[in-house]
Amino acid sequence: MARRPDLVGLTVLAMLSLRPAHPYELHRFIVDTHKDYVTGLPRSLYHAVEKLAGQELIVPVETSRQGRRPERTVYEITGEGRRELATRLRALLESPGAERRTFTAAVSLMGVLPVPDALQSLRTRAASLEGALAGLNAHLDALRTSGLPEVLTVELDYERTLGEAELAWVRRLVARLDSGELTWSATLNEGLLADVLDEPGGAA
Template sequence: MARKIRNTLALALLGLLLERPMHPYEMASTLRERHKDTSFKINPGSLYDTVESLAKHRWIEPVETVREGNRPERTVYAHTELGRQEFIAWLDELVREPVAEYPKFVAAVSYLGALGPERAADALEERARHLAERIDGANTALEATVGKGAPRLFMIEVEFVRHAWQAELEWARATAAEIRSGSLSWPDHF
């Protein structure tokens, strides 16, 4: 079935609205507080466009307009029954069915030989350093968020990403070590 909305930011917003109705600014703030910006690209323009699209397709609807102090009025949205059904079906599909995502790194690794042994090992070691920093950041985010009483389930994707980064880190280090030791042979024409 072709889904009308495929933007993963929409998935994040629909997930938040399971908790309670929110206005877009609160949605963005909550996603950032929970470090969801590691899983979803969050910027004001795309967030408001996504909210508009969800409302257009009747997956969410305005339920009230609020004003706090001198701030502008904000429209609070909630799920519609259709939106809740679509969210659950979409989520179920994404969890059950692996899809080819064509990551840029895999594309680059397929031509690693063009860098030559020294540059390839250097690049992998630098990537490993960046991955180690991301893993440390994920650990800090998990400790801060779950430590503040948020349910672990709210951060489960950070755990998943951390494990994926850990596996990539181990692979990058091992491959760089193979290149440095000469056990990963390099064709003469590179």
């Protein structure tokens, strides 16, 4: 059985690639930006931070305490962490899978990649979807030719419909990136993260 991707760890790496932060800030950002694919908060987040630190993908850079609040440790991503983030994220963008929540997470975080990298990964995904749909259509045609009642292949038609919808969406996204209608920069993303964290009620 294939291992499920670590979406919590991926999100931590993505956020820390924009600026150093402590886990409470990361928790607030995840909640405030409705990254609902991250489950098990806050325990899953602190576990991911501990695991990433153990792998030296992130490192502590500052520890502080304000008043009677718990001590907070600020982490930053390492060079190896940035490479791991790019590798994991490109893989999730490129490879269609059964769990659509994974692609939702990858699209949600793709702004930490350079636009050309994200564009190339999405083109790869589109090609994979096209191949999968061609194979599924051929399979359905063969089943119909064999005389199998259509009611026994309804689930395959459902799967095909979902695949066609995803392919159409990915193609539109590729076209927007290719034309420059949709674009981003690391500076912009860092500013967005800062804006969320600096809102009233944000992390102290």
